[in-house]
Amino acid sequence: MSAKANRNIHLLPHLAITIGDPAGIGPEVVLKALADSSIRETCRITVVGSRSLLQQTYQKLQQIFTSKEKTLANPDEFPILDIPIDRAIATQITVGTGNAASGAMSFAYLEEAIARTRKGEFQGIVTAPIAKSCWKAAGHHYPGQTEVLAQKAGVEKFGMLFVARSPHTSWILRTLLATTHIPLNQVSTALTPELMSLKLDLLIDSLKKDFGIDAPQIVIAGLNPHSGEQGQLGTEERDWLIPWLEKERENRPQVELIGPIPPDTMWVKPGQAWYGNDPNVDAADAYLALYHDQGLIPVKLMAFDRAINTTIGLPFIRTSPDHGTAFDIAGKGIANASSMKEAIKLAAQLTKIKFSRNAIA
Numbered sequence: 001m002s003a004k005a006n007r008n009i010h011l012l013p014h015l016a017i018t019i020g021d022p023a024g025i026g027p028e029v030v031l032k033a034l035a036d037s038s039i040r041e042t043c044r045i046t047v048v049g050s051r052s053l054l055q056q057t058y059q060k061l062q063q064i065f066t067s068k069e070k071t072l073a074n075p076d077e078f079p080i081l082d083i084p085i086d087r088a089i090a091t092q093i094t095v096g097t098g099n100a101a102s103g104a105m106s107f108a109y110l111e112e113a114i115a116r117t118r119k120g121e122f123q124g125i126v127t128a129p130i131a132k133s134c135w136k137a138a139g140h141h142y143p144g145q146t147e148v149l150a151q152k153a154g155v156e157k158f159g160m161l162f163v164a165r166s167p168h169t170s171w172i173l174r175t176l177l178a179t180t181h182i183p184l185n186q187v188s189t190a191l192t193p194e195l196m197s198l199k200l201d202l203l204i205d206s207l208k209k210d211f212g213i214d215a216p217q218i219v220i221a222g223l224n225p226h227s228g229e230q231g232q233l234g235t236e237e238r239d240w241l242i243p244w245l246e247k248e249r250e251n252r253p254q255v256e257l258i259g260p261i262p263p264d265t266m267w268v269k270p271g272q273a274w275y276g277n278d279p280n281v282d283a284a285d286a287y288l289a290l291y292h293d294q295g296l297i298p299v300k301l302m303a304f305d306r307a308i309n310t311t312i313g314l315p316f317i318r319t320s321p322d323h324g325t326a327f328d329i330a331g332k333g334i335a336n337a338s339s340m341k342e343a344i345k346l347a348a349q350l351t352k353i354k355f356s357r358n359a360i361a
């Protein structure tokens with residue numbers, strides 16, 4: 001970093017980066033992301049995790065990489081908010097196998113990052129992945145990090161928005177999930193006009209404030225094959241989704257609401273906009289998927305190496321890579337850190353926007 005950049009470092013947003021489950025690829029993708037000097041020029045970073053675990057990861061992976069290129073940041077060269085790990089817990093952590101001990105540590109990192117952010121120490125949090133099953137084993141009964149963030153921030157209305165910029169066309173895919181971590185057989189009951197209006201509010205607000213889109217075009221998915229085929233293949237669309245959309249169109253004249261679109265064909269235009277094989281395609285500003293896999297299969301198919309999960313509705317910025325703990329490849333040095341890098345860049349960008357907005361207000 002140049003001397004001038006160094007002098008201005010206190011003007012940059014200060015982000016906490018949690019290392020996630022210590023048995024997964026979280027520590028590795030954090031060290032890889034921080035080795036990229038362009039990342040560290042966009043924000044100030046404090047890593048929240050156990051120093052000893054980061055040092056172990058660094059030393060182990062250094063032996064794998066023979067290239068002279070700097071692949072990993074050295075934990076001695078960036079600030080760490082150390083959550084010490086006691087000896088008994090440390091002996092239970094095995095890279096590649098998540099368990100109650102690794103779940104307890106990843107929960108402690110997140111809790112600390114949230115508490116410090118609420119006190120104003122950080123403006124945003126980037127979370128490396130945790131395993132929900134390991135949290136459960138450790139006695140923490142949350143469906144995911146999103147719900148912990150919302151609860152501890154005292155927020156009831158929040159949403160899981162995935163953002164990815166195409167490397168082919170620079171088009172941005174934005175996908176909000178109306179429901180998230182619930183069993184498939186509960187989706188239909190969980191979806192209500194009230195829930196949909198709440199998610200639409202959050203989405204429209206984020207498009208305006210975070211992405212500068214005042215009059216967005218938003219596509220809403222159907223639930224059933226062919227959006228129910230007029231009740232023949234499912235009745236949710238006919239019974240409430242279409243009437244709800246009609247009412248929303250009346251209430252929100254500044255927004256173009258398209259749908260319900262049959263869930264299979266809904267992703268054709270985003271695919272064309274992403275890969276650039278139809279330059280005239282009119283893809284939308286955002287897509288509202290009704291359940292987890294309806295939204296995340298296309299996101300991960302197009303953008304697994306770069307999509308970002310961001311929680312909207314919080315009083316601070318939160319982003320995360322789109323992937324999980326990947327226990328199957330942890331410790332091997334082969335984890336791709338691109339999604340983590342994108343998550344840090346987006347958090348820095350959104351934090352700057354949020355704070356300049358607050359300064360104007």
Ligand SMILES: NC(=O)C1=CN([C@@H]2O[C@H](COP(=O)(O)OP(=O)(O)OC[C@H]3O[C@@H](n4cnc5c(N)ncnc54)[C@H](O)[C@@H]3O)[C@@H](O)[C@H]2O)C=CC1
Binds near residue numbers: 320
């Ligand atoms: N934000 C978070 O904290 C998230 C956590 N998870 C958690 O992760 C755990 C494992 O979930 P899975 O469904 O197996 O998804 P996963 O994303 O961990 O792994 C799926 C596949 O992708 C590969 N993969 C994942 N990230 C990669 C990377 N950066 N570079 C190269 N290959 C990569 C893995 O090796 C595996 O073959 C679960 O406990 C789940 O709850 C899953 C998604 C997000």
Ligand SMILES: NCC(=O)COP(=O)(O)O
Binds near residue numbers: 130143144145296
């Ligand atoms: N599939 C997305 C996911 O698991 C994200 O969960 P979290 O950010 O709430 O931990």
